[in-house]
Amino acid sequence: MNHLPVRKAVIPAAGLGTRFLPATKAMPKEMLPIVDTPTVQYIVEEAVKSGIEEILVITNSNKHCMENHFDKNYELEARLTESGKMQEVEMINDIAKMANIYYVRQKEPKGLGHAILCAKSFIGNEPFAILLGDDIVVNKKGDPALKQLIGAFEQKRASIVGVQTVPDSDVHKYGIVSPSLSTMPQGRLTKLCNMVEKPKTEDAPSNLAVLGRYVLTPAIFDYLESQTTGAGGEIQLTDAIKRLMDSQAVYAYDFEGVRYDAGDKFGFIKATIDFALDRPELQEALAAYIKKLAEEL
Ligand code: G1P
Numbered sequence: 001m002n003h004l005p006v007r008k009a010v011i012p013a014a015g016l017g018t019r020f021l022p023a024t025k026a027m028p029k030e031m032l033p034i035v036d037t038p039t040v041q042y043i044v045e046e047a048v049k050s051g052i053e054e055i056l057v058i059t060n061s062n063k064h065c066m067e068n069h070f071d072k073n074y075e076l077e078a079r080l081t082e083s084g085k086m087q088e089v090e091m092i093n094d095i096a097k098m099a100n101i102y103y104v105r106q107k108e109p110k111g112l113g114h115a116i117l118c119a120k121s122f123i124g125n126e127p128f129a130i131l132l133g134d135d136i137v138v139n140k141k142g143d144p145a146l147k148q149l150i151g152a153f154e155q156k157r158a159s160i161v162g163v164q165t166v167p168d169s170d171v172h173k174y175g176i177v178s179p180s181l182s183t184m185p186q187g188r189l190t191k192l193c194n195m196v197e198k199p200k201t202e203d204a205p206s207n208l209a210v211l212g213r214y215v216l217t218p219a220i221f222d223y224l225e226s227q228t229t230g231a232g233g234e235i236q237l238t239d240a241i242k243r244l245m246d247s248q249a250v251y252a253y254d255f256e257g258v259r260y261d262a263g264d265k266f267g268f269i270k271a272t273i274d275f276a277l278d279r280p281e282l283q284e285a286l287a288a289y290i291k292k293l294a295e296e297l
Contacts, residue, residue: 006150006215008122009052009129011043012115014060014106019263028063030133032268035275035282039262040066041095043131048099050147052129055101056122058115067103072096111234117224125218127153130237134263135212136271137255145213145255152189153215158249161195161241162213164259171204175238177252178205188254192245197231197238208252210238211259220244 017029024032030040040057047055059066073092080089102122106115116130129146137145145162152160163177178194179185194205214237223240230236244250260274261267273290276282 004126005051006127006129006153007052008054008056008126009047009131009146010056010058010116010119010123011040011047011131011133012058012106012112013040013063013066013133014058014109014115016109019265020268026062028059028066029263030063030066031069032262034136034262034268034271035279038066038069039136040133041069042136043133044070044098044101046137046144046146047129047131049144050129050150052146053100054122055099056119057101057103058106058118059103060105060109063103070096070098070101111229111232111236113224113227113235113237113240116237117221117235120221120224123218123221127215127217130214130216132212134261136260136262137211137213137257138260138274139255139257142256145257145259146215148188148255149213149215149253152251152253156189156249156251158251159217159220159241159244160189160215160251160253161192161210162255163208163252164211164254165207166209168201168204168207171201171207171209172198174198174209174211175236175241176204176206177208177210179208179252188256190252190254192250192252194245195238195242195250197236208254210252211255213255214241216241217244217248219248 013030017024020029020032031038044055076092077089104118106118131146139145149160149162161177166174175195175197176199177192180191180193183191196205220240223243227235227240230239241250260271262271276286
């Protein structure tokens with residue numbers, strides 16, 4: 001394992017999307033678009049830009065349209081070609097060529113740790129990345145969040161969790177890390193001595209929250225296999241990473257970039273506005289509209 005590069009990533013996408021009902025009654029939440037692009041495509045693009053070659057998506061029975069999205073669509077291609085829409089043809093073909101994407105079903109909704117365990121045979125004995133679909137990270141000036149974590153992994157050859165500081169009022173929503181007091185942080189990298197899933201504000205060991213990006217060694221699977229249920233009655237990835245610290249070092253990397261919580265309605269709306277303000281064809285009209293709204297508020 002020690003010399004292997006990070007080539008594979010896992011994207012867990014088996015959640016029910018309850019927070020976005022009724023939109024998610026018949027459509028996976030990963031296909032909800034920010035402007036015109038499904039959230040899962042932003043995640044796949046980040047993985048590919050970070051050097052990932054093979055992606056395993058953990059799905060459930062309601063996710064066929066996600067598989068279709070990353071596949072060829074010959075009928076649509078033929079119709080667009082007939083009407084001379086060649087730019088659109090290129091766009092839909094590019095999506096199908098982005099990466100080698102595989103799918104496996106999580107048969108029971110037993111939590112994130114259980115979903116990751118479904119990737120065991122796909123990953124084998126390689127280090128691998130995890131990207132959570134609810135966390136969209138934009139880093140306009142530098143490397144994508146995952147690439148930053150992979151850089152940290154290459155430096156330490158140890159598991160890395162991506163963190164950012166969150167306010168006290170939000171620690172209960174996340175996995176919160178506890179930095180080791182005996183090792184000095186090195187820039188954005190901090191050695192950890194503990195991790196706790198969704199603590200109460202008063203119990204949180206820090207304000208550093210894991211925000212949907214991980215690079216882990218395959219040893220995590222040994223711990224996931226024996227992991228008992230934790231917060232929310234689910235098998236938690238956080239609990240298994242905490243146990244991994246018994247045998248291997250684990251670090252937090254405070255990644256650079258703006259992170260949107262696309263699993264939350266307000267976070268989704270913020271992402272939609274910011275992404276639209278970044279589109280040349282939309283920015284002028286949207287900015288004028290926002291200014292007009294602000295005057296009326
Ligand atoms: C999951 C993880 C949590 C992490 C969060 C990031 O929680 O269990 O540790 O901080 O993602 O978004 P979820 O949001 O699925 O409840």
